[in-house]
Structures are given as C-alpha cells and as structure tokens.
Amino acid sequence: MFGQNWEVINLDLRGNLPNFISNFLKNRTFQVKILNTLSDDFIQEEGVPQGSVLSVTLFSIKINEILNQLPPSVKGCLYVGDLTVWCQCKDIRYAERQLQIAVKNIENWCNKNGFRLSEEKSRCVHFCRLRKFHADPEINIKGRAIPI
Secondary structure (H helix, E strand, O other): OEOOOOOEOOOOOOOOHHHHHHHHHOOOEEOOEEOOEEOOOEEOOOOOOOOOOOHHHHHHHHHHHHHHHOOOOEEEEEEOOEEEEEEOOOOHHHHHHHHHHHHHHHHHHHHHHOOOOOOOOOOOOOOOOOOOOOOOOOOEEOOEEOOO
16 A cells, blocks of 8 residues: 555555645655654654544554464454464364464564564463374464464
C-alpha cells in the first residue's frame, strides 16, 4: 500500500483520497524536545504520524498485508500489532518446517516494509494430543530459537 515514496497503491481508492493520503505521509519531519530545548528537524522516513486521526487506520491497512506472507498450511490472526501464527497437522516436523517458512517470510516482509519483528517478545506454544515423547518444534527468528 505505502511504498518507499509513500505511494498509495493496491487499495482501489478513487477520487482525491489517494492523493490526500500520499500528501499526508510525504515530507514529514519531527523534532525532539527536552525541557525547553528543541532538536534539529529529522525526516520521518517510515511509519505514520502518531496521534493523527488517520494513523491507526493506515497502520491497520498496512499490517494486514503481513497475513499474505503465510504458506497455505499456516493460519494467522492479527490484533493491532500482535501476530499469532499456527499450523495444525499430525507431523510435528512438517509443522515446524511450515512455521519456519512463515517466520522467514514475515521477517522478509517486515524488513522490506519498515516493521520490526521482536524476537524478545516471541514465544512458541506446542499443543499436542500425542502421549508418547517427542521433541518440541524449533522455530528461529533472526537465527535465535523462539522459547517454548
């Protein structure tokens, strides 16, 4: 939806709305204030202006694209900026491979679109009906195993 140059694409928006959104996101600057001292202007290259009426809507539209990165066997659910993915099958190794593909795709999408995937906040939960011992899946984010 919003490319490097804040282009509005793939939303099927008509009229002046695409131009309004594009202009809203272009040439944004910000300053930091500490006590009575203001910093120089910085260019806001990514993200949406916090506190703006459109910010939540634009963020929600953009983050929803992340679900398109999942393989068909992996399902996902978003709640604002929190993402849960899961795979249900009888073969734990197949689920592990599919989830790892999903995580890698999500990492790539985040890197390309200015989002940050938090390996510190990520967790893996393994639900299983098998009674015999079997290893938990190992899913990695940025080369680090997600804690079970």
